[in-house]
Amino acid sequence: MKRILLPAGGAILATGLLAAGLAGTAQATSDVASDPLAKTAAQAAETLDFWSKSDYAALKSAVAFNPDSLEVEKISRGGGYSADTKPGSSVPIGEEKKTAVKSQNVNLPKTIGKVFFEGRDGKLYWCSGTSIQSQYRNLVATAGHCVYDIAGNDEVVSRWVFVPGYYQGKVPYGLYVGKQAFTHYDFDVYEDFDRDYAFVTVYNGIGGTLNKPKLVDWTAYKAYEGEKFVKDVTVTEDEYKKGKLDPKTTDYYDVDPGSSDEATGPDFPGAVVDRFEVGKGVYDAAPVGRARGAKFGEPVVENVTREQFHAYRGPGTKTRDAAGNYIITHYYVQKWFKPGKVARFVRLDPFIVVHEVKDAGRLGDNVGGQGVAWNQAAGKVVRTFGYPYGANPDGSKPYTGVTPKWCYGKTASKVIKVPARKVEEHQSLKCAVTAGYDGGPWLANYSNSKRLGYVNGVTSLIVDVDGNKRYDTITSAIFDGETAAIYKSAAASWSGKLIP
Template identity: 45%
Template structure:
């Protein structure tokens, strides 16, 4: 494990930017080979996109934590220690999507860009994480800009899993949809040498996916949905016998707990109730014979109710059921159910039952299960929905910029001014950043800003117009720094965007991600 990476100030959530550029601006690049310093890595196939988007439920979005290492940077800013970023050619710009379009209207307050949002992913420990990011101009309106460390794990030398971008994120909501990452484009010096002078990434995303309102369904519909990779959830409730009886008579699933030997009877007992008794996978599989169902406290076989005289013996197989759970629920579960993480990263528990027969008694606990599914719809291209910021490179230091993101971590002195659930901004003049040898950051630029970790990946925007909510991407938040070592973050840094950066951006801006399968 690389100690340098683990001491990063990644807490600033790396954000993605989706860009949509004017086709003519990139016509020459469309047929060009990738920049020799560029590294393009696949994130997932289009066939997995809906399942990944469905994975990020509102509860998971709100419970995810910022990508934070065990410390952040405290670097003294001195004349001899300041970075000296320099242009490697003439300056240039690419106009933002929608330049010259309708304005947002006059406001006394700054209009926040809807291109900015959060990127979410699962780290190498299986934990849900986030950074900040922004949509940026591209030919196919499918590009997001963020910090390299918010997409690519230099410890494992591969990208993080289940990567998505949510523009305009607000308190667990995805108003313009969820955009699943298809490809990530980085500089080789970041992925190979972990050089934070190249801590940026341009991510091509698929069309957005919008989650539809959750609806309740029967277990058969629920199981078919999750077996195909869909998202669903199950709830269990303790009820009285009358509620349990009515529920199961309607075809709902239920089980009975706390069955004592005194409660048990044989299948032909007058008034016997057939109930599901939970067992483990291996015991269930050893039972031979048919797999039965239970309905209305009676036994069914292939959907048909059996007369009591034909009920099977105690301990016969009852249909199993599968439940999608969160990682926290998965880790906490200690019961006999079979735990599994499927190929798409879904955490599941399969429960197995055998039939028992009981008489009605007050000592028994009755449980009913309800099932819900979530479906998704194609929301269209990122740039068409929220626009894309322009792009600039080889710009002089000393320019006024805005930076946006979702800071959340406390200052080093313990003060915690931000929640991470709403977008914030800073305004300052670019200047040389402190040299941070731990990250090989020797040519970054910075502005004075009290952002705390969580803003990583958020955009630096030149010439930001509040009325249009657009500007020119001139950097992405890389490090948060306490430059005077007083326990308060006072600067955010970005790699200097030069000709190398433009070359990688230009290549990424001409990549098509294809259509989502129906």
């Protein structure tokens, strides 16, 4: 058991004992660190809206979390692992009597999925994770670096959610917003990767139809303070003249540049000009003056919200200033059109965006939950699961991250050391995967029929042991008695529901 020391002049971390509630397990109260992810219903609702709007566009745009320091090439072997307390475990949700399974095919557990979050760099990422047993059936296990910022800010990441069974924007069992993260004090404060695991409580899942456009009258549209938009619908002149349209919702346009009008140059009699957004390179190369393709004024600098910043897909540039403000700069050039000869009649339909959602229930009730085990002997057979996606050091990219993959084998008999992350004791397994697999569970005693086992590790680091520029080994923090105490604190924490 490694203990972190305070800087010179400080004292050794406290080692007071806490009754862990499991026979033979007592741990230091200072080991347990917890931080809120979305501590209020309002924060959770904002997180839900961020990921779900525009048909889960944010989920689809996220990439595998892949900081360079999590994929390493140099390791060394240490001695055997000595348990700090007696072995122990918590049974899976739905565990029944054991049955013999002869099939060699692997049935993927329903409990696994992707953890999505926003990093402190403003980018959207995902890791792997799994539902596990807890008193309120509301707990997810993943890597500590998939919850806490590892850039030295000592803060949790933003907008953390878990989506079990995620597949290309599909949310089959609901979306679960993280409420509170529990990890080891040494990881929270010192980023000690010998403690790279986290247990996160989640609110009840949310299902149903999210971000559904609803046609309303103009009174309701103006009174609505949420997301809304106006859609223009072309109608016939006869329909307009017959008075079937409410005059308050109808506009008449003589000229509609870019649709029915023919493009031309500025010298054509009566030609009209409109602006057209382009990228910075095109704008910089454009001439100045009155000409087709010339600059249309100065660039427009727009301060936007974080949501607008990430949703923007135009050709302009997106930046953040020193104060952390989100900025989009738009660049426009001129487009000239002949004057319109055909009138366009337009009906303006007002829409508001509503959520027809329902409480999807507790995570463990929907997908079950793996058991948790600690102080297991080295050399134990495990199955690991996750969503690999990143590239190998040689640039090859064998995985898409779309579907989960698995590895099977015995953990190494000796601990592994990784100097790049100051790891002194990790368990390891031969497994040729890449970034995105991190956070996924290591399951001992896995039942192929029940799709349940016991989590005794989560993927932390991805290592190239033989130096051939392809990752071949994964590592995990060793689940010991201190892990058990942290897990138990999380497993006894209530989270609740977002929809009454």
